Amino acid sequence: MDRIKIVGGNRLNGIISISGAKNAALPLMIAALLTNDILTLEDVPCLADVELLIRILSNHGVDYSLNGQREHQTGFYSRTIHFNARHIVTTTAPYDLVSKMRASFWVIGPLLARVGEVGVSLPGGCAIGTRPVDFILDGLRALGAEINIENGYVHARTIKGLRGAQYRFPKVTVGGTHVLLMAATLAQGDTVLCNTACEPEVINLATCLNRMGARITGAGTSEIQITGVSSLSGARIKVIPDRIEIGTYAMAVTMTGGDVFLKGADPSLLCAVLQTLRKTGTEVIESAGGIRIRCTGDSIQPVDIETQSFPGFPTDLQAQFMGLMTRAKGISHITETIFENRFMHVQELSRLGASISLSGQTATVAGVDRLQGAQVMATDLRASVSLVIAGLAAEGETVVNRVYHLDRGFERLEEKLSRCGAQIERVRR
Ligand code: UD1
Numbered sequence: 001m002d003r004i005k006i007v008g009g010n011r012l013n014g015i016i017s018i019s020g021a022k023n024a025a026l027p028l029m030i031a032a033l034l035t036n037d038i039l040t041l042e043d044v045p046c047l048a049d050v051e052l053l054i055r056i057l058s059n060h061g062v063d064y065s066l067n068g069q070r071e072h073q074t075g076f077y078s079r080t081i082h083f084n085a086r087h088i089v090t091t092t093a094p095y096d097l098v099s100k101m102r103a104s105f106w107v108i109g110p111l112l113a114r115v116g117e118v119g120v121s122l123p124g125g126c127a128i129g130t131r132p133v134d135f136i137l138d139g140l141r142a143l144g145a146e147i148n149i150e151n152g153y154v155h156a157r158t159i160k161g162l163r164g165a166q167y168r169f170p171k172v173t174v175g176g177t178h179v180l181l182m183a184a185t186l187a188q189g190d191t192v193l194c195n196t197a198c199e200p201e202v203i204n205l206a207t208c209l210n211r212m213g214a215r216i217t218g219a220g221t222s223e224i225q226i227t228g229v230s231s232l233s234g235a236r237i238k239v240i241p242d243r244i245e246i247g248t249y250a251m252a253v254t255m256t257g258g259d260v261f262l263k264g265a266d267p268s269l270l271c272a273v274l275q276t277l278r279k280t281g282t283e284v285i286e287s288a289g290g291i292r293i294r295c296t297g298d299s300i301q302p303v304d305i306e307t308q309s310f311p312g313f314p315t316d317l318q319a320q321f322m323g324l325m326t327r328a329k330g331i332s333h334i335t336e337t338i339f340e341n342r343f344m345h346v347q348e349l350s351r352l353g354a355s356i357s358l359s360g361q362t363a364t365v366a367g368v369d370r371l372q373g374a375q376v377m378a379t380d381l382r383a384s385v386s387l388v389i390a391g392l393a394a395e396g397e398t399v400v401n402r403v404y405h406l407d408r409g410f411e412r413l414e415e416k417l418s419r420c421g422a423q424i425e426r427v428r429r
Helices: 022-034 048-059 102-115 134-142 174-185 200-211 243-256 271-279 315-325 345-351 381-393 404-409 413-419
Strands: 003-007 012-017 038-042 063-066 081-084 117-121 146-150 153-157 166-168 190-194 215-217 223-227 235-238 258-263 283-287 290-294 331-335 355-359 362-366 375-377 397-401 423-427
Touching: 003 381, 012 243, 012 413, 022 038, 022 048, 022 081, 022 102, 022 174, 022 200, 048 063, 048 102, 048 404, 102 117, 102 134, 102 153, 102 174, 134 146, 134 153, 134 166, 134 174, 174 190, 174 200, 174 215, 174 223, 200 215, 200 235, 243 258, 243 271, 243 290, 243 315, 243 381, 271 283, 315 331, 315 345, 315 362, 315 381, 345 355, 345 375, 345 381, 381 397, 381 404, 381 413, 381 423, 413 423
Parallel strands: 012 258, 038 235, 166 190, 375 397
Antiparallel strands: 003 397, 003 423, 038 081, 063 081, 117 153, 146 153, 190 223, 215 223, 258 290, 283 290, 331 362, 355 362
C-alpha cells in the first residue's frame, strides 16, 4: 500500500488549482440514472471514489465516456464525463460495491423513481459513526414506496409510481436531501421537503436536475418544493469547486506560513471557514479568480469552533482545523455536532506531539511550540489529510500510512503541495 512521506518545515508559496468537488460529483453522477439521455459533467475530479461510483453505475448498465474516449485510452484524467443510462440492466446494488462507499446507497432514489423497484445493500457503519439511513427510507415511504429489509438489503418498490408528499427530515442530512430530491422529480404531483440540507452541493444537484427538465425551487434553503414531471432529459453541468479542498489547503498554508493563491476557489462556498481563518491571524484575500492566503505574523491564534451543517463550519474540515490548532499560541475547543465518532485523528496527532484531550464531543487543544515527525495512520479521508497538515509543520519526517483514504478525496495532493515548496512524496509499494 502506498505511503506519503513528508519532511516538515517548508513554507508554502505559489498557486494551487482547486478541483471539482467530490461531494458534488457523486450525486450528479447518480442523477444520470434518472434519464435515458446523456448527462455530461464537467470538472469531475480524478479520485478513487469517482472511479468506484463509475463501477457501481456500470453495474446498473450505465455507459460512460471520458471526453468522448473510453477509459482504457485515457485513464481517468479527463475531466468531462458523459453518462448514458438508457439501458438499466439491473436494479440491484450489491454489498461488495455499496460497502466500499456510502454514497452509492443513494442510487436507491433515482432507480426507484425511474424503474419502480430497487434492491440496495445497506451501507453498514463506518469509521466516523453509525450513519443510519432511516430518514432516507422514511422519506421514500412518504412518497409511496413499499420498503422491506431482508438479508442486509433494502428492497423498495412502487406499483403505480411515486406520489408527491410532504416530508420533514428529523435532522438535516445531505444524502437524505439528495435522494429525496432525485426521487421526487419523477413523482406524480407536488412534494415539499422540509429541514433540508442547504449545502452548495445540493444546489449543484438541483440546478442539474432543473436543466434536465425537473421543476425544483428552494434548493439551498431549508424547504424545497418539487413538482414531479413524467420524464427527464439529458443536460450538461459543471461540478462546483471543492470547498473542503479549498479549506484544507488554506489551513495548510496557515500552518506552515507562506503565500498561496487558491485558483478557482469560490469564497461564497466557505464563509464560516474563511472567517475562522482570519481570526487565527491569516490574511484571506478574496478575488474573482480565487482566494489568496497570506501569512504575515509568526503565530497562529487559537479559535474555538463547532461543526454545523452549511453555512456553518463543515464537519469535513474539523480534523484539518484541529491539525492547525495543535500549533496555535494557546488553547482552543473543537466541538463536533454532526457525527458521534469523528475524533479518530486525535490519537495520531498526539503521536506527532500534539496535546489534545477529549470530553464528550469536545476536544481541547493546547497548542505546542513544535510537532515532531512520526509514523501515523488514519481511519478516514479527512483525518488523513489533517495528519498531512500536521506533518508539513512537524520537525523531521512524517510518514502517513493508508494513503488510499487520501486518494478517495484529494486529487493529486502531493503534486499540488510539492509545487508550492512542500517536501512531500508518495512512496509506492
Ligand atoms: C455527506 C458528505 C460527508 C459529510 C456529511 C455531513 C457526501 C458524499 N458526503 O455525508 O462528506 O461529512 O454529508 O456534512 O456528500 N443521518 C441519520 N439518518 C439518515 C441520514 C443521516 O441519522 O437517514 C445522520 C448521520 O448519521 C449524521 C447526520 O445525519 O449524524 C448527517 O449525515 P448526512 O448529512 O446524511 O451525511 P452524508 O450525506 O452521509
